[in-house]
Amino acid sequence: MSPRTSDARERMLGSTIALLREYGASATSIDRVLARSGAPRGSVYHHFPGGRTQLLEEAVVLAGELMGGLIERVVQAEDPLRAVDEFFAGWQRRVAGSDFRSGCPIVAVVVDPHDDAPQLTRSAGSAFADWRSAFTALFRRHGVPEDRARRLSTLIVAAQEGGILLCRAERSIAPLEAVSEELHDLVVHALRERPAPAP
Template sequence: MANDTRARILETTGLLLRRRGYHGTSLNDILSASGAPRGSLYFHFPGGKDQLVVEVTRASVAEVTERLGAELAAESDPAVAVHHIYQSVARMLEDNEFSLGCPVAPVVLDAPNDVPDLEEICRSAFEQWIGLLRQAFARAGVVERRARALALLVESSLEGLMVIARATRDRSSINVVADEVAALIEQAVLAGKATRQAENTAV
């Protein structure tokens, strides 16, 4: 029962954070939505709201990182993998009726600078996600500088598209950008291979 209460508090906190951000989520909101008694909250989370938010955000980042890594590993063609990622994001938004987007973005936008652990988790999250994309592009033959730029493009467009899709309650913008970005990645892979072939021929 204790574990069930702890899990319920964490789940509730995660949902509220994604909807309202750090400053928009109070302990009273968490208690009311989870149905947990105040004593249980402090029993499981003696650090209060900050401990809760740190744990929830860390777990959310780990989940997204795992899914992203799996999507990229499942396809040898990064253009196909990235297209699948955009579609996965679109389905996620549809499934939650466009009420929830990136688990990190609301926290970053609220800028809770007085919680250093939270700042570090958010910074590390984007480094990990961009790094996974860059590595996938480089493995496919994209030159390093272009791989980094494309990784930034993919991550930044996904973050922006989640906001647009939630505002419009429509996934069509994600579909359009997915096609364009996949085409860019395909071109970059071909260009990288041509460059390496030319280098090998010259040698």
Template sequence: MMNVIIVGMGTDSRERMVRSAAYLFRERGYSGTAFRDVIVHSGAPRGSIYHHFPGGKVQLAEEAVRYAGDFLNAGIQAAVEGGDAAAAVDAFTGWWRQVLIKSEFRAGCPVAAVTVESHDEAPQLAAAAARAFGRWEDTLATGLGNAGVPDGRAARLARLVVASVEGATILCRAHRTVEPLDDVVNELKTLVAAATED
């Protein structure tokens, strides 16, 4: 899915490298992706990566996390504007389902990959991931709130959606089936529907 975006958006080498890094992190992880991999995948000139990212791999990863967070958040925002609580869940989970199937369960979340592998050596990466997760939660909470879920409950449910889907994505990759995600989505929709009726 993200490789379609890489081809379809702009030609600026810096942007291509950011998108390529996000794509590669979701399949290979942070530590499994080298600068040379990003150069080959993006088709950017060899020396340009050091020019655009003088802060090294950490700077590139921070930009890739921001890009991935913004990309998915835009999809969630578009879907939740109608005030349908189930659409808020579908907006977040439908994209992951496609990514898993199209990648034959090789791809996961680039934000999670960077979070898990960044540790204490690059605290700015954990902070970038927290911002991405936080935006998804805020956007989902807004959609749930628009559907009638009280604010405090909407925020908690939004966090539950993000945490559940991230975990389900890992289970899907391990089992090589979307069944864990489908099960989680069904349960989340039940919870969300009940919350709108309270």
């Protein structure tokens, strides 16, 4: 039985995210998306009248929201150390489980030039900003000063993305493990240095 045409849009977006993870933005063509999703060719411009650029942009927005949702669940933990550890453990499982082929779809659109489609970079920047805001809010709830909370959050996202690239290049989970351990220690230090609550 063939896939339902009615879910072609969702299948194309999911396939685009998967292709961005594995191959990057330049190699994520309409033909590859159709082959992977099994969606009919006619559905492309029906669901994405802006063509490949619209498909990529919506995939980046969706990927950012999906990861943002995962981060929001992680940062609900009472212990910020546990939240950071779980965030990196999840990425370690994802990267190793893909045999070091799967990266971050948001980064995929940033590293390729898109002078003709600046909205892709803007969408990626918005996703990263949302992730950082979630971690900033977590640290603020636990008494870390605003400036330090923002710096830690930026470091977490930057280290996560850089760690993934190193893992893929080295075909080893060791870089993400090292990043996770170092950030764990930094968060411990930041929590110890919290200002004492006002009497």
